[in-house]
Amino acid sequence: MELRKDPITRSWVMTGDEPTDGPPRETVCRFCPDSPDATQVIFAVPSPNGWSARSMVHPRPLYHIEGEPGRRGDGIYDRMSSVGAHEVLVENPVHDRQLWSASDDEIGQFLRLAAERIMDLKRDPRLKYVSLYKDFGPNSGQEFSHPTSQLTATLFVPRRVLYELRAGRDYFVSKERCVFCDILAQEERQAARVIEARGDYVALGPYAPRVPYETWILPRNHEASFERTSLSKPGLRLNLAALLRRTLQRIRTVTDAFHLVLHTSPNSLHPSKSLGYWKTIDDDYHWHFEIMPVVAAKARSYTFKEVYYSPVSSETAVKQLREAKIDG
Ligand SMILES: [Zn+2]
Ligand SMILES: [Zn+2]
Numbered sequence: 001m002e003l004r005k006d007p008i009t010r011s012w013v014m015t016g017d018e019p020t021d022g023p024p025r026e027t028v029c030r031f032c033p034d035s036p037d038a039t040q041v042i043f044a045v046p047s048p049n050g051w052s053a054r055s056m057v058h059p060r061p062l063y064h065i066e067g068e069p070g071r072r073g074d075g076i077y078d079r080m081s082s083v084g085a086h087e088v089l090v091e092n093p094v095h096d097r098q099l100w101s102a103s104d105d106e107i108g109q110f111l112r113l114a115a116e117r118i119m120d121l122k123r124d125p126r127l128k129y130v131s132l133y134k135d136f137g138p139n140s141g142q143e144f145s146h147p148t149s150q151l152t153a154t155l156f157v158p159r160r161v162l163y164e165l166r167a168g169r170d171y172f173v174s175k176e177r178c179v180f181c182d183i184l185a186q187e188e189r190q191a192a193r194v195i196e197a198r199g200d201y202v203a204l205g206p207y208a209p210r211v212p213y214e215t216w217i218l219p220r221n222h223e224a225s226f227e228r229t230s231l232s233k234p235g236l237r238l239n240l241a242a243l244l245r246r247t248l249q250r251i252r253t254v255t256d257a258f259h260l261v262l263h264t265s266p267n268s269l270h271p272s273k274s275l276g277y278w279k280t281i282d283d284d285y286h287w288h289f290e291i292m293p294v295v296a297a298k299a300r301s302y303t304f305k306e307v308y309y310s311p312v313s314s315e316t317a318v319k320q321l322r323e324a325k326i327d328g
């Protein structure tokens with residue numbers, strides 16, 4: 001597998017021919033405590049019984065920390081090998097305790113783990129961006145049955161985040177305000193697309209959703225970096241944990257499959273000559289989670305790839321999610 005850059009959109013893709021037999025079937029869970037198939041543990045959040053959340057080397061990593069990126073041109077094209085890091089974040093030691101059924105304290109420990117790992121990987125100036133994501137349920141690309149998220153650290157900023165960074169900077173240049181803060185202010189005023197606010201955090205349906213029931217969770221107070229807030233203000237983690245749990249419970253009343261991704265600021269240690277957004281990044285970017293439900297009955301939406309087609313408006317989706325019966 002190698003990374004290739006699309007010369008038009010300037011986004012990197014990972015491509016190559018995978019062996020056709022696919023990944024081996026999971027027989028024993030690698031992520032349960034004391035698993036004989038466990039990979040190396042990188043960091044664990046300790047608890048009285050051992051650990052509450054921990055990160056491990058991905059058994060089939062897409063990115064490898066050793067080696068040279070070997071970035072090279074091929075005519076007008078650009079390619080490099082997949083140098084970076086790929087970890088599995090075990091959210092809970094209990095095999096079937098997913099984020100929506102765990103306690104707020106347990107989810108808070110997982111959020112701390114995520115923040116610690118992102119912070120640590122950002123100490124490597126080669127790595128430009130750290131992505132945290134979770135795929136869950138049928139047709140989501142879920143890899144493991146144990147409650148896990150994944151983390152990749154890459155030598156490039158993924159496309160969607162790059163778009164957001166550029167847009168955030170452009171907005172800031174003309175208005176001297178953060179576009180996400182302005183969105184939050186308007187959404188809280190209009191209240192048509194706010195699903196729930198809890199302490200410092202808000203869950204809302206975006207004005208222009210890419211898929212039905214798309215949901216964002218953002219901090220109400222401006223902050224570019226998830227890991228910085230999370231580690232410097234640990235008291236806020238429980239509010240975020242509760243909102244994440246309750247939002248996932250709401251999403252699960254609509255579908256049992258979703259993608260969840262964290263968008264946080266890129267690595268400011270990485271020296272960038274061509275990208276001006278590093279200078280104002282703390283003012284113009286605002287971290288958030290995005291949840292993209294996989295709604296099979298609305299699968300038609302995915303055939304309109306050129307323009308996202310979302311046959312449920314956020315206003316309707318939010319009304320339904322707000323009124324969803326959840327555990328509490
Ligand atoms: Zn397990
Ligand atoms: Zn902001």
Ligand SMILES: [Zn+2]
Pocket residue numbers: 164263288290
């Ligand atoms: Zn985003």
